[in-house]
Amino acid sequence: MSAPSRRDFLKTSGMLVVGIGAASVTGADGPTFAAVQGTGAAQSAGPYPDVDFRQLDSWIVVRADNTATFYVGKTDLGQGTGTAFRQIMADELDIAYDKTSCVMGSTDITVDQGGSGGSDALQTDGWPMRRVAAEARRVLLEMASSRLGVPVAGLVVAEGVVSGAADPSKRVTYGELIGGKRFNITLTGRNVDATTGVAPIKTVQQLKNVGQSPQRYDIPPKVDGTAKWAVDVKLPGMLHARNVKPPLAGATLVGIDESSVRGIPGFVKVVSKGNYVAVVCEREEQAIRAARQLKVDWRKPATAPFPASDGLFTYMRGATPTSSATPVVVGDPDAARAAAARVVEADYDVPFQGHTALGPAHATADPTNDQLTIYSNDMKSYGLRNGVARFLNMPRDRVRVVWMEGPQAYGRTAADDAGFEAAFLAKELGRPVRVQWMRQEETAWDTKGPAYAVKMRGALDAQGNLVAIEYDACAADHNHLGYNEFDTVLIAQLTGQRKAEPARGRASYPSDMYAVPNRRMAGRVVPLPLVWETPLRTGNLRDPDGPQVTFASESFIDELAAAAKADPVEFRLRLLTASTEDDSGFRRARSIACIKAAAEKFGWDARPSPRARGAGDILTGRGIAYAYRSQTVVAEIAEVEVNRKTGHVWVKRLVSAHDCGLVVNPEGLRRTLECGMLHSLSRALHEEVRFDTERVTSVDWISHPTLTHADAPASIDIVIVNGDPNPNRPDLPHYGAGETVCKPMLAAVANAIFDATGVRLRRVPFRDARVLAALKAAGV
Amino acid sequence: MSTIKLTVNGEARTVEVEPSTPLLYVLRNDLDLRGPRFGCGLGQCGACTVLIKGEAVRSCVRAVSTVQGAEITTLEGLARDGVLHPLQQAWIDEQVPQCGFCQNGQILTAKALLDRNPTPTDAEIREGMSRTLCRCMTYYRIQAAIKRAATALQSTRSGNEEVRR
Numbered sequence: 001m002s003a004p005s006r007r008d009f010l011k012t013s014g015m016l017v018v019g020i021g022a023a024s025v026t027g028a029d030g031p032t033f034a035a036v037q038g039t040g041a042a043q044s045a046g047p048y049p050d051v052d053f054r055q056l057d058s059w060i061v062v063r064a065d066n067t068a069t070f071y072v073g074k075t076d077l078g079q080g081t082g083t084a085f086r087q088i089m090a091d092e093l094d095i096a097y098d099k100t101s102c103v104m105g106s107t108d109i110t111v112d113q114g115g116s117g118g119s120d121a122l123q124t125d126g127w128p129m130r131r132v133a134a135e136a137r138r139v140l141l142e143m144a145s146s147r148l149g150v151p152v153a154g155l156v157v158a159e160g161v162v163s164g165a166a167d168p169s170k171r172v173t174y175g176e177l178i179g180g181k182r183f184n185i186t187l188t189g190r191n192v193d194a195t196t197g198v199a200p201i202k203t204v205q206q207l208k209n210v211g212q213s214p215q216r217y218d219i220p221p222k223v224d225g226t227a228k229w230a231v232d233v234k235l236p237g238m239l240h241a242r243n244v245k246p247p248l249a250g251a252t253l254v255g256i257d258e259s260s261v262r263g264i265p266g267f268v269k270v271v272s273k274g275n276y277v278a279v280v281c282e283r284e285e286q287a288i289r290a291a292r293q294l295k296v297d298w299r300k301p302a303t304a305p306f307p308a309s310d311g312l313f314t315y316m317r318g319a320t321p322t323s324s325a326t327p328v329v330v331g332d333p334d335a336a337r338a339a340a341a342r343v344v345e346a347d348y349d350v351p352f353q354g355h356t357a358l359g360p361a362h363a364t365a366d367p368t369n370d371q372l373t374i375y376s377n378d379m380k381s382y383g384l385r386n387g388v389a390r391f392l393n394m395p396r397d398r399v400r401v402v403w404m405e406g407p408q409a410y411g412r413t414a415a416d417d418a419g420f421e422a423a424f425l426a427k428e429l430g431r432p433v434r435v436q437w438m439r440q441e442e443t444a445w446d447t448k449g450p451a452y453a454v455k456m457r458g459a460l461d462a463q464g465n466l467v468a469i470e471y472d473a474c475a476a477d478h479n480h481l482g483y484n485e486f487d488t489v490l491i492a493q494l495t496g497q498r499k500a501e502p503a504r505g506r507a508s509y510p511s512d513m514y515a516v517p518n519r520r521m522a523g524r525v526v527p528l529p530l531v532w533e534t535p536l537r538t539g540n541l542r543d544p545d546g547p548q549v550t551f552a553s554e555s556f557i558d559e560l561a562a563a564a565k566a567d568p569v570e571f572r573l574r575l576l577t578a579s580t581e582d583d584s585g586f587r588r589a590r591s592i593a594c595i596k597a598a599a600e601k602f603g604w605d606a607r608p609s610p611r612a613r614g615a616g617d618i619l620t621g622r623g624i625a626y627a628y629r630s631q632t633v634v635a636e637i638a639e640v641e642v643n644r645k646t647g648h649v650w651v652k653r654l655v656s657a658h659d660c661g662l663v664v665n666p667e668g669l670r671r672t673l674e675c676g677m678l679h680s681l682s683r684a685l686h687e688e689v690r691f692d693t694e695r696v697t698s699v700d701w702i703s704h705p706t707l708t709h710a711d712a713p714a715s716i717d718i719v720i721v722n723g724d725p726n727p728n729r730p731d732l733p734h735y736g737a738g739e740t741v742c743k744p745m746l747a748a749v750a751n752a753i754f755d756a757t758g759v760r761l762r763r764v765p766f767r768d769a770r771v772l773a774a775l776k777a778a779g780v
Numbered sequence: 781m782s783t784i785k786l787t788v789n790g791e792a793r794t795v796e797v798e799p800s801t802p803l804l805y806v807l808r809n810d811l812d813l814r815g816p817r818f819g820c821g822l823g824q825c826g827a828c829t830v831l832i833k834g835e836a837v838r839s840c841v842r843a844v845s846t847v848q849g850a851e852i853t854t855l856e857g858l859a860r861d862g863v864l865h866p867l868q869q870a871w872i873d874e875q876v877p878q879c880g881f882c883q884n885g886q887i888l889t890a891k892a893l894l895d896r897n898p899t900p901t902d903a904e905i906r907e908g909m910s911r912t913l914c915r916c917m918t919y920y921r922i923q924a925a926i927k928r929a930a931t932a933l934q935s936t937r938s939g940n941e942e943v944r945r
Contacts, residue, residue, distance in 0.1 A: 078879030078916055215875060222880030223871040223887060224864060225815035225855035232814045265781070265798070285798070285805045288821070358819050358827060358915040359881050408879035408916045439820035667875060671921060675878050678917030701824040701913060709909035712919035714902070 045369040047397035048108035053192040056139070056185040058111050059132040060093070064179025066160045067099045072129060073113030073192065074121050075105035075379045078408045079738055080216045080668035081121040087209040087664050088126055088734075092133035092201060095160040095174065097209050101217075105403030107385045113192055115380035115403075117414060117483075117540070119736030122664060123630065126734050128195040132187065135197025139185055143177045203730035204662060213667035218405070230377040230404040233364040235432040239268055240284040241425050242291035244277040245441055246494075248694045250301035250530045253277065260295035270294065271428050275533060276494035278425060280433065288438070304693040305530030312476070313349045313453045313763075321524035322478045323504045331518035333459075336468035340459030344563050347455050348552035349763045350746070352448040352476070352689040355541055356704060359407030360442035361418035364434040365426035371398040372423050377406020378416040383484035387416075388423045390486035391497070399423075410542035410679070415447050415481045417490045424491060440699040445490065447539025448689055450477035450505065454552035456559075459518075464564030466575060468518035471553060477505030478527035481539040493533045502531050505538065508545035510553035511628045511743070513588045514572070515579030535696045536689070543629060546743035547680055551764060554625035554747035558609065559760065567606040568624055568751065569599045585631040585735075586724055590659045593723025595626055597657035598635040601719050609751070610758040613780070617645050620652075623751025625744035631733070632660040632740040633723070636677065640752040644780055647772025651681055651749060654713050659721040661735040670718045673741045677716070680745035682707035686765050705767075784844050788813065789857030799845035804828045806844045807854060815855025815884045819913075826885035826912035830854050836885075836892035855884045858891070866936070867891055870929035878916035885912050890926045898937070899930060 051058045051071075062068045070089045076082040082102045090097045105115055113125045137157065144162035145152045148170045156165045163171035189195040204210070221227035246253075253275045261267055266282035267290055279294055281287040307315040337343055364375045372394065378384040381401040389396040406413070413419075418435045425433040437445075452475050459468040479502035481488050487499035507523025528536055561571035572595055582588045598604075602622070611621055619642045626635040639653040654677055663669055686705045690698045698704035724732060746764055753771070754760050759778045761771065786793045788811060795810045802821075807813045807830065816839050819827030823841040830839045831853040858865040864872070867887050877883045886909070893900060893908040900908060905923050914922070 078877065215872065219872055219875060219877055219880070222877045222883055223855075223868045224859060225813075225884070227880065229814065229817070229881070231817060232808075234809070234812075283797075283805070284809055285801045356915065358825060358913060359817060360819075405881075406879065407881035436818065439822055439824075671875055671878070671918075674920055675917045678919065679915075682917060700820060700822055706913060706915065707917055707919070708911070708913060709919045709923065710906045712906065712923060716920055 046371040046400065048400040049397045051109065051111045053111040053195050054187045054189065056132060056136060056183040056187060056197065060136045060183070062136070062174050062178045064175045066173045066175035067101070068093060068095050068174070069101045069103060070129070071103045071110045072125070073105065073111045073115065073382065074125055075116045075381060075403050076218065077116055077379055079672040080665060081116070082218065083214060083216045083668060084122060084664040085129055087212070087214065089129050089133040091207045091209045092130045093137050094157040097214055099160060105381045106401065107382055108400040111192055112382040115378065115382055117380060117411070119629065119632070119738040119740065121736070122734040123736035124193055128189070128193060130201045131196040134199040134201045135185065135187065136183065138197065138199035139183055140174050140177055144172050147172050147177065204732050205730055210662065210664050211666070213665050216668060227405055230364070230375050230406045231359060231362050231436070233375040233404070233434065235364065235366055238364065238432040238434055239280050239282060239429060240287040241278045241280045241421070241433050241435045242287040243421065243435070243437065243441060244279065244291050244294055244296055245445060246275055246298055246533070248298065248300055249305040249534050249696070251275070251298035252301070254297035254299050257295035261290040261293050264290045264293065269429065271425060274494055274496040276491055278421065280425060280429060301530070303529060305534060306528040306536060306691060306693065308692050309351065309688070309690040312351065312451060316451065316453045316474050316476055316526050319526035322527050324524040325507060325522065327520055327522035328509065329520045333468040333470050333518040333520045336518035337457070337459040340467055341462040342460045342563060344458045344460070344560055345456065346556055346559055346762055347453065348555060350452045350548040350551055351764065352451045352536060353541060353683050353687045354443060354448050354689050354698070354704065355409050355412035355446045356443050356706065357407045357409035357412050357446070360437035360439060361412070361416070361446070362434070362436040363416070363419040363422040364432060365422035366432040367426040367430060368432070372426065374399070374401045374419050374423055375404055376401050376416060376419045377404055378413040378419055378484070379409070380414050380416070380483055384416045384419045387484035387486045387489065388420055391420055391492060392423060392427055411540035411544070412446055414483050415489050415539050416484055420489045420491045443704050444696040444699045445535045447481055447537050447541070449541030449544065449548070450475045450480070450538040452545070452548035452552070454549070456552055456556040458556065458560045460560065460564055464566055466516050466560055469516045470520045471510060471522070473507040473509070473523040473549065473552070475505065475507035475523065475525050475545070476528060477507065477525050477538045479503055479531050479538070480505035481537055490537070498532055506545070508549050510549050512553065512626070513591045513628070514557070514575035516575065536691070542679065543739035543742045546627065546629060546739065547683055547746050550625065550627045550743040551746035551750065554627065554744055555750050555762065558623065558747070558751040558754065562609050562754070565608045568609055569595060569604055570606055572624070572626065587628055587631065587633060589725050590633045590721070590723035591626065591628065594633045594635040594657040594659050594721050595624070597719045597721050598624065598637050598655050601657065601717050602637045602655040604637070609755040611755055613758060617643055619644055619756040621752045621754070621756025623748045623753070623755055625747035625751060627740065627743035629736070629740035629743060631735040632658070632737060634658045634740045634744060636741070636744045636748045638745070638748040638752045640749060640756055642753055642756045642771065644757070644775055647768040647770070647775060649685060649749070649753060649766050649771055650711065651713050653715045655717045655719070656741060657719040657721050658737070658741060659723045660737040661722070661724070662732045663720055664734060666720060669720065669737055672738055673718050674716050676738060676741035677745055678707060678712070680742040681711070681749065684746040684749045684764060684766060685711065686767065688765050782845070785848055786844070786852060787850065788852045789854060797844060799843060801844050803830070803839040803842045803844045803847055807839060813854045813856055817881060817884060819882065825882070826889060827882050829885035829888045829912070831888055831892060834892065834895055836889045855887060858887070865891070866932040867894070867925070867929040870925040870932065874921050874925040874928060876918050876921040876925050878918055882912070882914045886914065886922050890922070890929070894926070894930055894933060898933060900926070
């Protein structure tokens with residue numbers, strides 16, 4: 001079977017994961033969220049071959065009751081992409097939005113679109129979704145033409161009902177045409193992103209649902225308690241496992257005293273291989289107790305795995321690089337600097353920051369029928385499936401991943417440790433196994449955004465024009481993890497099945513459109529002493545390097561503006577308008593539009609920073625920063641209150657102007673942007689992975705604080721910008737959203753603190769003690 | 781193992797577990813109530829929150845033996861006669877959740893807050909909610925939803941008072 005047949009759909013759509021309850025299957029809203037999420041989760045023996053993206057039936061099922069289900073190879077991390085997919089596909093198919101549903105990310109019933117990542121859901125994957133829905137409409141119109149005896153050109157479609165333009169009494173529904181049958185239409189395209197039929201897609205002006213804001217279908221079950229999550233999976237005979245991690249980074253397992261846990265009720269087994277250790281029990285609380293109680297001897301590594309976090313940046317600056325990028329040089333920065341009226345230099349540091357998902361890593365694997373089904377919230381479920389098959393040396397078509405809701409993790413599940421562990425343990429035990437990490441384990445051992453130490457240098461002429469800028473980044477990103485690779489996930493490292501060569505990692509460059517005649521951008525990657533089996537594993541944390549890089553580049557632009565005694569908005573606009581060179585996405589025009597829109601919404605009064613300092617305890621100021629990611633542009637302004645007595649920073653107001661082209665669901669976009677900004681604000685104010693020379697010491701919400709309700713701004717304004725020179729163009733693309741908004745916040749807050757206090761913070765995060773020390777040092 | 785008697789969402793339930801078992805695992809694994817979720821096991825994040833005698837309690841650090849006889853309410857028990865609690869409705873109207881994993885704790889903590897203080901100020905909402913964490917950072921919308929629900933609850937109350945008059 002290459003595509004989900006209707007028969008299979010009907011067979012499975014009413015069946016939820018065994019043991020996690022029941023839900024109605026269809027209602028006025030089409031199949032309910034809960035039912036759809038459980039689709040495909042019923043126990044079937046397999047095999048599970050790849051779903052053929054070149055078959056229309058793989059993407060769309062239309063039922064006799066004139067409802068449609070879209071099958072897409074993406075996952076929704078809580079940003080409403082499923083709702084957006086329904087909107088764009090309903091538009092192209094010409095069916096009412098509320099008669100549609102969406103199934104996502106389960107490897108045996110949806111095409112492999114790679115799951116989620118890179119903010120590409122609409123930017124990349126939206127296009128084949130639109131084309132296949134348009135193709136289904138074309139096929140249905142041809143069927144209607146035969147049925148009604150009216151040429152296609154003489155037919156009109158509205159909400160899944162085809163009728164004669166001249167004789168509306170001639171009518172037939174999509175359900176009457178196809179319900180109970182397959183399309184049997186072969187699509188073309190060299191890969192899934194290029195999938196297409198022969199039908200053209202609609203113009204922007206023809207889209208009806210796009211631009212509307214239907215409420216997200218996944219929200220009601222998330223607030224009434226009926227949503228089914230990957231953590232909720234409960235299977236007959238299921239066991240519970242907990243890991244026992246090395247207490248010191250780089251420690252080697254010497255021995256296990258199993259008698260220390262044998263007396264625990266429900267104890268089943270200690271599983272160990274290499275330095276990987278897990279305990280398995282009948283009940284969850286038993287496994288937790290056993291993992292705490294198990295006596296394990298570990299040998300401390302001969303050398304320290306890493307420097308203490310207090311000395312990290314000194315270490316990084318002095319470390320021998322493992323790789324260096326070829327510098328990008330424009331003009332002659334050295335000559336320009338030598339001739340400049342003023343040279344400004346500054347160093348910026350961003351520490352390791354964790355994903356620290358609210359729910360630790362988890363998965364359940366079922367080895368029944370000599371296959372493996374993994375119930376997982378992995379954003380890249382297809383990669384997990386491929387990785388597990390290789391890790392366990394199983395045929396790919398004997399492994400499937402059923403994607404379910406999970407805690408937002410901003411890239412954490414791109415290396416889905418728990419999924420591999422559950423699969424490994426289920427195979428060892430021959431029974432379904434549920435694995436969940438503990439909080440301390442997750443915060444210490446999850447994947448980390450790489451630390452950056454950046455040196456910036458700029459040269460101003462006598463008129464305050466920026467004539468040269470130099471960016472030199474050092475990133476602690478050696479051995480950056482891949483996507484669910486069978487030889488780089490943590491269990492592969494701990495069991496000694498790791499790859500020979502670590503990944504190079506990267507030191508990224510800033511994204512801006514500033515026209516500076518002389519420019520140098522350089523980057524190098526440095527390693528920590530312990531390369532493998534380390535809790536300081538770098539992975540993709542929501543725009544993997546953007547917040548770090550933009551903190552340096554956009555703080556520095558502000559420093560240059562201050563040195564030139566120029567208004568920070570005006571200084572940026574001058575740099576943007578100094579060139580008319582653009583690219584195919586009109587990024588320059590859209591950058592200018594976003595900065596202007598943000599300044600206007602904020603009510604920005606043009607003046608240099610810092611402002612004249614007030615006399616009271618609370619100092620206020622504002623700062624701007626801007627960046628783009630791929631084709632999406634954002635400018636952000638933060639207004640801060642800094643308490644000079646305590647060092648506490650409250651970001652009172654945020655304004656963001658964001659251009660991601662065609663917006664599918666404006667209200668959904670607003671919330672995604674609000675939350676993305678606040679995540680980055682958390683990174684600006686609170687987040688830092690701390691460690692001594694033996695282990696990570698940031699292990700819970702006390703030792704690794706996060707943004708709280710108390711930090712939330714009093715107001716957030718989002719301006720949705722369409723800065724395209726031809727805003728009404730019929731082919732306006734839908735660019736990505738989600739990650740771009742994370743990039744400028746660190747710099748915007750630092751710039752606002754400078755505006756308020758005259759003190760420049762070049763080290764993240766801006767916790768009270770650090771800010772207070774900086775204020776005191778400056779005599780504020 | 782001991783026999784533990786609980787009252788959950790108005791129903792009498794009996795389970796056979798170790799008395800020291802945290803209430804969270806009994807609710808989730810024995811009673812199939814999946815509203816409360818494991819976030820930290822340390823009482824720090826609030827994802828496991830339930831209401832006990834009207835107070836927001838972190839079920840991950842509360843031994844099941846200590847809550848026998850008390851009325852326990854989980855997210856599943858908040859709706860009445862198929863009608864969502866005004867807080868749940870406000871959560872939908874404001875489109876609060878992103879991933880939604882923490883929202884059980886947010887809603888139930890807000891419930892206890894509004895029961896205690898039906899007309900909280902912005903500062904009281906910030907303070908009252910500050911120990912309930914969200915890593916999607918939906919705080920701004922949660923606070924808006926609490927205010928919306930407070931208004932809805934106030935108008936329901938004044939409506940009831942008019943009826944009584």
